Amino acid sequence: MSLAAQPSRMYDRVLVPVDDREPSSVALTYALEVAAAYDATAHLLYVADTNKPSQVQYQGAVLDVLEQEGEEVLADASERATNAGVTVDDELVQGDPRHEIVAASEGADLVVMGTHGRSGIDGYLLGSVTEHVVRKTETPVVTVREKATWTYPHERVLVPFDGSPHARDALELATAVAADTGATLHLLGVVDEPTFGAFGSSTGDEDARELLDAAMADIDDVPVETVVESGAVPETIRTVATDAGADLIVMGTHGRQGVNERLLGSTTDRVLRSAPVPVLTVGSQTGD
Numbered sequence: 249m250s251l252a253a254q255p256s257r258m259y260d261r262v263l264v265p266v267d268d269r270e271p272s273s274v275a276l277t278y279a280l281e282v283a284a285a286y287d288a289t290a291h292l293l294y295v296a297d298t299n300k301p302s303q304v305q306y307q308g309a310v311l312d313v314l315e316q317e318g319e320e321v322l323a324d325a326s327e328r329a330t331n332a333g334v335t336v337d338d339e340l341v342q343g344d345p346r347h348e349i350v351a352a353s354e355g356a357d358l359v360v361m362g363t364h365g366r367s368g369i370d371g372y373l374l375g376s377v378t379e380h381v382v383r384k385t386e387t388p389v390v391t392v393r394e395k396a397t398w399t400y401p402h403e404r405v406l407v408p409f410d411g412s413p414h415a416r417d418a419l420e421l422a423t424a425v426a427a428d429t430g431a432t433l434h435l436l437g438v439v440d441e442p443t444f445g446a447f448g449s450s451t452g453d454e455d456a457r458e459l460l461d462a463a464m465a466d467i468d469d470v471p472v473e474t475v476v477e478s479g480a481v482p483e484t485i486r487t488v489a490t491d492a493g494a495d496l497i498v499m500g501t502h503g504r505q506g507v508n509e510r511l512l513g514s515t516t517d518r519v520l521r522s523a524p525v526p527v528l529t530v531g532s533q534t535g536d
Contacts, residue, residue: 258428259286263356263387265293265349265377266325268317271362275392276325278526279360280332281400282390285429292325292338293352294318295345315340346380353385360390363520378520382501382529388421392526398495401429406494408436408485411459414500414531419463421530422498423470432471434492435460436485439478453478482518490524498528 264279266272283290296314322338329336341348353359361378382389407422409415419435426433437456453476460474475492477484489497499516520527 258424259283259288259357261289261291261356261358263291263293263349263353263359264325265295265345265352265359265361266321267294268321269362271392271394273362274394274396275360275362275390276328278390278392278396278398278400280329280334282358282360283329283334284332285401287335288357289335289337290329291352291356292322292329292336293349294322294338294340295348296340296342297345298342299344315342345377346384349377349381350384353381353387353389356387358390359385359387360392363391363393379517382516382520383531386531388528388530390526390528391520393521393523396523396525398525400495402426402431402496403429404434404492404494404496405429405431406434406436406485406489406492406497408438408481408497408499409460409463410437411463412500416463416500418498418500418528418530419467421528423467425496425498425528426470431496432473433467434488434494435463435472435474436488437474437476438481438484439476440481440484481515482522485515485519486522486524495525496528497523497525498530501529501531 259282262279262283264276266276279290282288296312296318318340322340326336326338339352349359349361359381361381363378378391382391402425405422405426407415407419409419422433425431437460439453439456456476457474460476464472464474473492475488477488479487485497488494497519499519501516516529520529
């Protein structure tokens with residue numbers, strides 16, 4: 249199947265879950281750049297988490313502090329969108345953030361979420377909400393670490409590739425992104441022990457290069473470079489992203505060895521937690 253570079257209006261509606269934390273602010277910055285480039289609407293969503301106590305008594309009245317906080321967060325985010333020249337709408341809902349964001353994503357072309365990039369209690373957002381959204385939604389999701397940097401429009405897009413259906417779906421999306429932004433695609437093959445993660449290949453350097461060459465031959469009108477490296481997969485992805493000057497990583501949610509595993513907790517989890525640039529994930533449209 250040829251992956252022709254045909255620039256199109258990829259995004260009409262960008263969903264941005266927001267809260268009062270810095271990762272959300274960084275993600276909003278990225279989302280507004282994308283929305284401005286595509287003349288898309290930014291849909292801001294604040295979820296008042298019903299799993300947390302929120303009602304307090306104040307001067308004889310019952311106030312919901314989470315809803316009050318949400319109104320303030322949405323007002324600030326809406327002002328930023330307006331100042332950026334982006335059409336915006338906002339919504340405050342009550343519920344479980346995981347389920348509400350997935351439900352809202354059905355009407356979006358892209359979801360942009362911030363991550364702390366830490367484990368343990370401080371990594372609750374990534375370990376629970378973001379993981380759930382990335383696993384459950386059919387909409388592509390960009391996760392942006394608090395310390396991530398990028399150039400937009402993107403100039404260099406890194407795609408870890410192992411030939412699996414999810415990796416092929418990621419490559420198709422990455423090709424479309426590159427066509428729209430004028431970026432160069434960097435296809436990465438990692439030769440590694442199977443236990444190291446989803447995108448590793450145990451077939452050796454030569455087979456990995458043949459796989460990348462075959463994938464490159466199917467891409468039309470987008471500059472492509474390939475590289476094969478050996479090492480622990482997540483660390484290799486991060487290192488190559490830095491060395492290549494990539495400003496976006498595009499990954500499938502499973503790789504050749506991860507099809508029957510939970511999405512996060514290995515390769516994708518580690519990359520999302522530590523990537524130096526935004527990471528765009530896409531689930532396979534052909535099933536597991």
